[in-house]
Amino acid sequence: MFKFHYRLERSALGLVGFIILVASIGGFIEIAPLFTIDETVEEAQDMRVYTPLEVAGRNIYIREGCYACHSQMIRTLRDEVDRYGPYSLAVESQYDHPQLWGSKRTGPDLARLGNKYSDAWHTAHLYNPRDLVPQSKMPAYRWLLRDQLRTDDLGQHLAALRAVGVPYTDEQIANATQDAYGQANPDSLEASGVTERYGEATNIRSFDGQRGRLTDMDALVAYLQMLGALTDAAHTTETAEAE
């Protein structure tokens, strides 16, 4: 082997060829698991997509850096399952681009936060966490309640997500702006379209408690209130595997 290397060193083209060969083995081993990813990610028939308002909320979650202190990944450990609920499955992040699993928990995990607290609680807590939890060190996000949500580009956000594999329909993309408004205004004409396009289980409420206004707070609370509710797979997998 050493003799072979000794000879190889003395042939420039041969050496380059072998470097490419060896490096591509490393690359192949990293990439190969992705060829069969469909076989390793669980199937969830009930998987739904994010509504435009939830996509906007998710973008705000990323913009404000929530992922730096909150994870969205319940690991397969007893104390995590005891505290947060069923452990996270790969399929739950199927439509997440990028995924927001996070790697640090200054605050608690948020993977199963949806419907754990009321909308009013989330709004008050984001406005000033210490109003509700005196020990909290989370920053106050007051501007969320003030700033009007930008909705004119939501169709393009959905189109971009469709380009990477999220199954949005043309109709959903075309109606993204009005669906975002309708989801936060249950009494409006636009609200019925949201149910029609995204299903009965969609939360349609005035998330920030301000009637008629669509704020960043509406979007972020709508997103937080459906965390863990894209599919029931994690709950059903746990019972199915236990049997």
Add this chain to the structure above:
Amino acid sequence: MALKERDEFSGQMTTGHEWNGIKELNTPVPRLLWAFLATLSLFAIGWTVLMPSWPGVNDYFRGLLGADQHQAVRQSLAEADVAKASWSERLATEDFATLAGDDAIMTVVRQTGPALFGDNCAGCHGYDAGGNPGYPNIAEAPMMWGGDVETVAETIRVGINSNHPETRYGQMLAFGRDQMLASAEISALADYLVSLQGQKSLSAEETESAKTLFADNCAGCHGEDGTGMVETGAPNLTDAFWTYGADRSTIRHSIYDGRQGTMPSWEGRLSSTQIRLLALYVMDLRGATP
């Protein structure tokens, strides 16, 4: 190309190259480094054989040890259930009076309760259960939907104004916004409620007219004497506990704009044993024996 030769100074062989009289030593790689690389490579091969590793066409190689994180966590959860069985079965099945009278059970409740309460209830009600603006004090104040332990457990299960099909439903109407009362009437009622707390004194005439307004608009839910009704979840307005605040402007705002607080349903998120444990824990905090 010059011939390979031994360097006189270091005793090592040279590579055989020569550039303007300069030669290069061909020092071998230390044996220790080879040994290190070989050991690591062997370990890596062994690990891929023992643990889940290579992807296949329809599946992946599961490894000879059969390690599976899902299975491991289910096993540790099952072990935990066994460890808890001595009290969790009793909590799930026996009636509250027996449980509350049992020191062994109540020790568990007092040890386990704070963690469960802290993870799930403290966000709104506070770690001491003393409440926050908009979220009632459940350590001392009368329970709006009934203060016996069965009712508390049921409230935790279905929630208030939640998305549970059996949820408790309560709403304070928006008397001002929906134009059921005039602004002056709302002020009169707010003054009256503040006066009940002794913070303000009203003339006999003012009190009489406010009492009439109260009987016509508020008594249906809050009771003739304003002490609240568990059937409607309407709070007692004559005591010192105020969910949203006891000052006149907050009370006026409540009457004008209405209130409809939400308590989520905990069925599904918590097991029935955990809900019963929490009900016992809250009753214990209140110093009450069911």
